[in-house]
Amino acid sequence: MQPQLRICFSYCAIFPKGHNISQDDLIHQWIALGFIKPSKGKEYIRQLLGMSFLQVSKLPKTSGDHMERYTMHDLVHDLATLIMGDELIVSNVASKNNKAHSQKYCRYASVTKYDNTTRLSNVLPSKVRALHFSDSGKLDLSCEAFSFAKCLHILDFSGCSGILLPPSIGQLKQLKYLTAPRIQNEVLPEFMTELSKLQYLNLNGSSHISALPESMGKLWCLKYLDLSDCSGISKLPGSFGDLKCMMHLDMSGCSGIRELPASLGNLTNLQHLDLSECSGIKEIPESLCGLMHLQYLNMSKCRGKELPEAIGSLVNLQYLNMSLCDVRELPESFKRLRNLLHLDLMRHRIEKGDLHGLTALQYLDMSYSGYSEGYLEERSVTMRNLTNLKVLKLRYCFIERSTCLNFIGTLTNLEHLDLSWNRFEYLPESIGNLKRLHTLNLENCQMLKSLPKSISCATGLKSVLLDGCPHKLMDQASSLLHHSLTLPLFKVRADDVSSHSNLHVLEGENVGELRIVSLENVRLLEEAQRLKLLTKHNLLTLKLVWTLHADRHLEDKDLLGQLVPPKSLKDLSLEGYSSPSFCGWLMAISHHLPNLTCIELKKLPTCNNLPPLGQLPYLESLILYDIPNVTKIERSIFGGKGAFPRLADITVSHMDGLEEWNTTCPGEDGVEEFMFPMLDVLEVSKCPKLRLKPCPPKCRVFKISESDQVISSLEEVETSSHRCNSTPTTTRLLIIRSNHHSLELFHHFPALRELQLSHCPNLKSLPKGMQQLSSLKSLKLNYCDTALPQWLSDISSLKKLVISDCYRIESLPARIQLLNNLTELVINNQELQQWSRAAWIHGLWSVSFAVAEAVLAFVFVSDRTPPRGDRRAHHVISEHRSP
Structure with missing residues (x-):
């Protein structure tokens, strides 16, 4: 290994084991330290991937995230740490035996669990060049915290x-x-x-920031700036155009910015510009067309209605x-x-102009666009010329006539067709x-009657996805195609002649996802044994489905016992399982599947107990659906301490059948603790008998739908009677389809910021307990027969009020105009249309009136975030009526 590559590899030890390393972050840190x-x-990244010292992360990408991420195997991480030797320290400040300061040769440091109580100069040597914080809470550092570290090139607070x-x-x-x-x-x-000398600055998610300094232009060397989700920023400083070295600018989610300065066109070295979800921007300046080096432009969810006339000047x-x-x-x-290779027009209808001339295009997304079939037929010549398309x-798109798709046969380079x-x-x-189509x-093409016979000539096909299509298509696909082409969906069929099923054809497959349906058709346990699911280490997602009430050749429990997944599995779903108890590996699930992050148990008609899921260390999502014989959620699900x-x-x-959920359990010191300590989102739906005790769960978002006993149980408990004292954390509450008359449960949720009441026909007035919700920002009423009380004006924190179909x-x-912080009023009530003429309404930032069911008429308006201090009128009255 070359010396430069060796140091780049060993530096990766500064990241914690299991960390997902962003490609851009890693490369820019190498550059900042002078390694490369x-x-x-990217060449060094490729070499490390080729040697398996880095591996492509299996973590799913979030929407709009195009950045590659990598991980290191624990043994490879140990090797990198060994190579680094005394040059790297990992300091756990909470440890009493911390000797980090004594390592005088240290140049790179990672501080974990920093708690603000120890001076950094007592932990780190003065010549440290790179410093990462990990697994730490909010830092409130002293003014002189870094005055000792004059050699720092890298400072990373992402942990x-x-x-x-x-x-x-x-x-x-x-x-x-x-x-x-x-x-x-x-x-x-x-x-x-x-x-x-700053070249890279990442302020992602800093929503508290309201402004950038006017002297921002003094950062002459800045090449990479990430302002994503800095939603409080209302404008860019005038000196922004002085950042002439800027190559990468991410402003995604800067919803407070309403205008881009013309000086943006001065950033002549800019290659990457992300303006996605900048919902306040109405116009793209012509000066942007002067960015001759621009290669990447994301304007998703921008509200501008026109592109600059000179957009074609962006030739790169x-x-x-x-x-x-x-x-x-x-x-x-x-x-x-x-030179355009990738064009995304999803949910975007072009009424004038077409794609003529974009002959280099390789990726085109026109999904959800509502184009008429005539539109596609009229532009079939243009579409036929996109011969380089791969995706x-x-x-x-609501396409009904197959003739609209005749142009597809000319796209001979197509690899992915949705x-x-x-x-x-x-x-x-x-x-x-389409020989290259894979x-x-x-x-969900539910009207599709058959597959074309010519599909067998598409010799490159590797996957045909047929979920939600008529069942007969699966049978037809089996006769026209190799079985593997329908993966990840696989339907088990019994062979009456051989007394076997077709499960054996999966024996040679080692894919990342499998959905095996109709498992009742498996004839012999030996078939499941030969499948050797345990050895399929690429498998990350597995769904096993039996058809409810269908005849079985085997007991579901016996068959499941032979379908032991590999330890690599992340996502497990069981549906239609009809045995009353679970097999051995599922009852010891934390041993067999320690990496599970999501589990779904669905339609288990006779199951009366849940497996001990509490000891799964990485479990993040749990779905329990239609398990009628389970009556309690209690400690048996824990499986031990630290659940x-x-x-x-x-x-x-x-x-x-679910009647009781004990939300707390005794802690080690005898104090009641919450059953799910990290719970963020809880949804309870169609659980008519369920009662929670002794108090509501601790979560950020709580949705209660068609589960009135949950509401009753909370109404009956006073806050002072809680045995588990904790700061309230629920900031969003949704109550849907409730027949309750009172809803007196808000004393449990004093920190609420968002409240939605939907389909509550017996609620004749808003509960008085709402008056105490001093942090409430958003109130949505939908299909409720309630009246609005005068005391609504006492909720002075209210910024958004939505009234929809409350007849x-x-x-x-009258006192509603006293809501001085109200910036958005959205009304979808014909009875209230006359209020559009009220004088005080014109002082609001965003007002929308819609008639009947024309909901789309105000959706875009209600998404906007007003700039600080700007309360100019933005008044939209929609006269669109539903047909």
Whole structure:
């Protein structure tokens, strides 16, 4: 291994084991430390991947995330740590035996569990060049915290839940890389602009920031700036155009920005610009068209209605995302984007202009766009000319006539074709021309009668997705295609001649996802044994489905006992399992499947106990659906101490027999603790008998739907009677389809910020307990027969009020205009239309009136975030009526 590559590899030891390392972050840290030249970054990544020293992360990408992430095997991490030797320290401040300061040769440090009580200068040597914080809470550092570390090149706070930047950071004149997400400062401090060598700055998720300093332009060397989800920023400073070295600018989620400065066009070296979810931006400035080096432009969810006429000047543009935009017309110059490879028009209907001239295009997404069949037919010549297309997505376009798809047969380079959720009955025979096609998605094409016989000529096919299609298509696919092509979906069929099933054909498969349905057709246990599911180490997602009430050849418990998944499994779903108890490996699930992050148990008609899921260390999501014989959720699900350390999302639905849920359990010191300590989102739906005791669970989002006994049990318990004292954490509460008359449960939720009441026909007035909700920002009423009380104006924190289909509300209370913080009023009530003429309404930032069911008329308006201090009228009255 070359010396430069060796040091780049060994530096990766600074990240904790199991950490998902962003490609950009890693390369920029190598550059900041002088290990490599910028041009070598991706080459070194490829070499480390080739040697398996880095592995592509299996963590699913979030929406809009295109950045590659990598992990290191624990043994490889140990090797990197060994190579680093004394140059790297990992300091656990909580440890009493911490000897980090004595390592005088240390140049790179990772501080874990930092709690603000120990001076950093007592933990770290003064010549440290890279410092990472991990597994730490909010940091409130002293003003001089970093004054000792004048050699710092890299400072990474990404492992903290928040940070208030101390002034001593301004003294770090050698600093080139700073990651400080979720900073608590209200304004980015002026001292930050003294970091004259700073090349990389990441402030992701810093919603508290309201402004950037006017002297921002002094950061001459800045090449990479991440302001994503800094939603409090209302404008960019005038000096922003002085950042001439800028190559990467991420402003995604900056919803407070309403206007881009013309000086943005001065960033002539810019290659990557992300404006996605900048919902306040109405216009893209013409100056943007001067960014001749721009390769990536994301405008998803921007509200601008026009593209600049000179957009075609971006001759180096390769990636353009215009999904969920309001643009309806493509300028004439659009056809000059001849280097464009990726175009996303999802949920975006172009009424004028087409894609003529974009002959280099390799990826095109026109899903959810509502194009008429005539539109596709009229532009069939243009579509036929897109011969370099590799990916075409026409999902949910309501296509009925297969003739609209005749152009597809000419796209001979196509590799991935998504036609799911359409209405056509047949596919064109020309699909057999697509020799390079490897994935054909036909999911939920419920009108599809048959597959074209020519599909067997598409010799490159590896996957045909047929979930939600008529069952006969699976049988037809079996005769036309190799069985593996329908994977991950596999239907078990019994062979009456041989007394076996077709399960054996999966023996040679080792895929990442399997959904095996109709397991009742397995004839012999030996078939499941030969499958050797345990050895399929690529398998991450497994769904096992039996058909309810169908005849079985084997006991479900016996068959499940032979289908032991590999330890690599992340996601497990069981549906239709009809045995009253579980097999051995499921009852010892934490031993057999220690890496599970999600488990779903669905439609288990005779099961009366749940497996001990509490000891699964990485479990994050649990779904319990239609298990009628389970009557309690109690300690047996724990499996021991320290249960559910990461469980964040629970859905309990259609549990007709569930009567009791003990939300707390005795802790080690005898004090009651919450059963699920990390719970974030809880949904309880259609559990008519369920009662919670002794108090509501501790979670951020709580949804109660068609489960009135849950509400009754909370109404009956006073807050003072809780045996488990804790700061209230629920900030969002949804109550849906309740027949209760009172809803006196708000004393349990004093920290509520969002409240939605939907389909509550017996609620004649809003509960008085709501008056105590001093943090409530958003109130949504939907299909409720309640009246609005005068005391609603006492909830002075209210910023958003939505009234939809509440037909008994014929007027707004007079005192509602006293809600001085109200910035959004959305009304979908014909009876209230006259209120659009009220003078005080014109002082609101965002007002929308819709008639009948024209909900879409105000959705875009209600998404906007008003700039600080700006209460100018934005008044939209919709006269669109439902047909």
